[in-house]
Amino acid sequence: MNTLAAAWSWLTTPAHWSGDGGIWNRVGQHLFLTVVCLLISCLIALPIALVLGHLGKGGALAVNISNIGRAVPTFAVLVLLILTPIGGHGEWPTIVALVLFAVPPLLTNAYIGMREVDRDVVRAATGMGMTGRQLMLGVEVPLALPLILTGVRIAAVQLVATATLAALAGGGGLGRIITAGFNLASTAQVVAGAVLVAVFALIVEGLFAVAQRLAPDRFCGEGSG
Numbered sequence: 348m349n350t351l352a353a354a355w356s357w358l359t360t361p362a363h364w365s366g367d368g369g370i371w372n373r374v375g376q377h378l379f380l381t382v383v384c385l386l387i388s389c390l391i392a393l394p395i396a397l398v399l400g401h402l403g404k405g406g407a408l409a410v411n412i413s414n415i416g417r418a419v420p421t422f423a424v425l426v427l428l429i430l431t432p433i434g435g436h437g438e439w440p441t442i443v444a445l446v447l448f449a450v451p452p453l454l455t456n457a458y459i460g461m462r463e464v465d466r467d468v469v470r471a472a473t474g475m476g477m478t479g480r481q482l483m484l485g486v487e488v489p490l491a492l493p494l495i496l497t498g499v500r501i502a503a504v505q506l507v508a509t510a511t512l513a514a515l516a517g518g519g520g521l522g523r524i525i526t527a528g529f530n531l532a533s534t535a536q537v538v539a540g541a542v543l544v545a546v547f548a549l550i551v552e553g554l555f556a557v558a559q560r561l562a563p564d565r566f567c568g569e570g571s572g
Contacts (some may be wrong), residue, residue: 370524380519388506389502393457397483403481406445406492410454421444421448424448441513441518460490460498500555503555510522524539528540
């Protein structure tokens with residue numbers, strides 16, 4: 348209980364929220380790193396998953412290959428990247444490691460979502476003369492959107508939690524608060540940093556949950572118009 352009280356005291360100290368090493372600045376760095384990695388991961392994984400899901404060929408192999416990456420700890424990838432000549436310290440080793448970590452759930456959920464689209468609907472759309480592109484973008488993707496968003500949500504929450512590793516490579520983010528706490532032997536600061544990461548992850552989870560609930564309604568609304 349004393350540790351929690353000390354952590355609360357640390358969090359409620361105004362001086363800890365301002366400056367280059369303050370909480371607000373670290374939250375901004377953490378958010379930037381998460382958004383960048385999520386965007387890069389989506390740009391890599393989603394086009395591949397959507398096309399393979401539409402074609403129905405090669406998707407299972409791609410998913411299995413991407414899932415192999417889950418067996419490799421992100422920390423190990425980060426350390427190897429730091430030790431390579433093209434790696435070094437800073438944001439890039441972390442970005443590469445986090446992108447590799449985020450691709451599997453994005454690829455898996457998007458591909459499964461595309462393959463679980465009702466085949467009768469697909470055949471009906473094909474019979475109406477839709478091209479492959481029109482079918483994929485106008486029918487399959489909207490119907491697969493709930494699972495696609497689930498993959499994005501999982502990847503985003505995982506990135507928020509794992510982006511704390513950026514501190515080990517000299518990057519920014521909330522992980523710097525935790526590592527600074529270890530360096531200072533301040534258990535209260537370590538706990539406070541962990542609480543901040545957990546709250547951040549819960550907020551991201553909540554935002555994506557709301558988006559996931561609204562997205563199907565929005566598409567249904569457009570279709571009924």
